[in-house]
Amino acid sequence: MNAILQNDLNNISAILESVKDLSNTYLENIQGRATSKSNAEFKLSALPQTGLGYVATQQLFEEGFLDNIVASSGPRYWGFVTGGTTPAAIAGDWLAAVFDQNTQSEKGNGDVSAKLELHTIKLLLQLFELPEVFMGAFVTGATMSNFTGLAVARQWYGKQKGYDVAIEGIKSSIKIYTAVPHSSAIKSLAMLGIGSSNVIMIPTLPERECMDTKAFEYMISEHPQEPFILIASGGTVNTVDFDDMQFIASLKRKYHFWWHIDAAFGGFAACAPAYKNLLKGWELADSITVDNHKWLNVPYDSAVIFTRKEHAMLQVQTFQNSNAPYLGDPLQNFTYLNYVPENSRRFRALPAWFTLMAYGKDGHRQIVEHNISLAQQLGEALENSSYFKLAAPVRLNTVCFTIKDTNNAKEKIATLLNELNKRGKVFMTPTVYKSQFCIRAAFVNYRTTTEDVQIAITELKEVYELTK
Ligand SMILES: Cc1ncc(COP(=O)(O)O)c(C=O)c1O
Structure with missing residues (x-):
């Protein structure tokens, strides 16, 4: 082993103490830390031939960067939709790095990380009072969650038209409706080869960001047998407006469509009894995006995609490693590596599990x-x-x-x-x-x-x- 690396390994306990001290100083002073730095200057060094070792590297970081780290997890950072980090979530995140599990398989990997991920999905369903007809997975953020849900929707659409998108590619135009989507849903359509401009825009109600339900039903009633994909908003980013979930749920009985909801942060309305009505009916969706690094207050990068269990096979068809016998038969054994875009994956559920267990339903409702x-x-x-x-x-x-x-x-x-x-x-x-x-x-x-x-x-x- 490299001598400097060996020395750091010998001193891991002192290193972690030093990280703890740095973290404490940062967290204790977060209220006073600047929320933005306009003229940040960084001292950037070239790659050293001989490494500096941990102590000098931390010093270099403190001198060169620390002052310019903004209080984005502090109390007055209200840009975008930027959540904080609860103490338990920070601990979970630290431990995820220490344990460094590759969360792929519930069986055979010799670790419990996939089991704990599946369990954390259940805890989140309990938090949002969603039924266990959903399964789910952790992804990096709401963008990837929208991407994943819409990728399965694309597979579903192909199936309705008699082809397998994962194997044959897209063979027809795909009908997608939406009213006020987040830009990341549109970006996902671009990444999925559907094309960002190939969406049919539903008019909104006057002075609102939610769909005009009458106009929408009129649009789809012209071709009642045609399958389509609907991207609904469970909280728009500007004004947190919600599409009428109950109405959309009622359409499920009459029309043939995949219902994806982007509830990146609006989904957390389900935690608050006075606001959960905004989501009533969402339990009939086919896929739902929820972002943990927003209102769950876990560190970046963490979101979930919930998809109905009945669509598990479609999801596996979408993301399977079909030419890798060493990874097992994707249709026989459930593994996350055949269920989401990534193969190797961080133990991303751990910070969420820690905060959910530490503060419970009441803590997160509050x-x-x-x-x-x-x-x-x-x-x-x-x-x-x-x-x-x-x-x-x-x-x-x-x-x-x-x-x-x-x-x-x-x-x-x-x-x-x-x-x-x-x-x-x-x-x-x-x-x-x-x-x-x-x-x-x-x-x-x-x-x-x-x-x-x-x-x-x-x-x-x-x-x-x-x-x-
Ligand atoms: C409604 C909605 N969807 C998706 C996203 C994208 O989230 P992320 O940046 O975590 O990918 C955001 C971000 O603000 C959002 O508000």
Whole structure:
């Protein structure tokens, strides 16, 4: 063994202590850490011929990078949909690296990681009160989850038309309907060879981001026997609007379609009794995307794809390693490597298992309910402010707002956000909603408090006055 590597191995305990100290310092000071760094400078070194060893490498990292790490898992990082990391999830993630299992097979691999993954899928179904008619798998994020669900949908579509997409490729155009999809669902269609422009857009209700159900039924009733794929939204990214799941569920009795729901973060509404109605009917979907690194507050990279057990064979046809006898017969023994895009896989379920067991249904319900209440607090303050107004009602955990002064709104919002983010106390991202330039603040972090909302309100007012 290389002498430097041997020395590190001999000192692994001291190394882990040092990582623990660095982690503690970071986590204890996360409230005060900047939420963004505009002019980050990095000291980048060439690959050393002789390695530095761990101690010098950590020092190099601390000197060159640490100051520029932003508090994206802190309480005031409200851009995109960025979750935090619970203590138990951090522990699970650390241990996933230590154990370094290759989570492929429930049997024969000599480890329990696939078993624990299947079990964690069941725990998540319990969290969301979904029936065990679903199976599932961990993937890297909601983009890959959408990709996986839609890949199986494509296989299903081929079967309806009498061919096997996995073997023969796509032999016909594929009919896909959607109203307000997340960009990652459209990206998935591009990756799947279906083509990002080959979607039929369903009109939305006025002032809403959900499908106009009447218009949709009218569209599909023209060809009632035709199979199609529907991508529904269980929480749009701008205004967290939900397609009418109950209505779509009722269509399942009349029409022949694969129903995929992107519930990346909106799925967590199922944890909150006052909001779970938004998802009523979703239990009839064929595939559902849920992102753990958003509202479950586990570290990146973690999402799940739920698919109905009755579609397991379609899923295996989609992802099987059909020319690898050493991997076993994919149709005989369940293995994750024939069930998802990746073959070798991280023990990705472990952080999720840790946080689910550590905080239970109540703990995770409280995170969701608290975030919703904070979004409402920010929404109310903005509605009562002289400078801002809501662009849409606060439906769940995201506040989509704009400035009252419509003159040069695009430039003004860009300047305001630039300044706001440069100050580093709170981080938000821009969007365009119904042709209006807007700002989004998404609450998905368990650490966020009412005081953080107050800090943001003060910041917004000061920055507006500074930049108007
Ligand atoms: C509704 C929805 N779907 C999919 C995604 C993509 O998630 P990821 O970046 O984890 O792939 C997002 C991200 O914000 C989202 O909000």
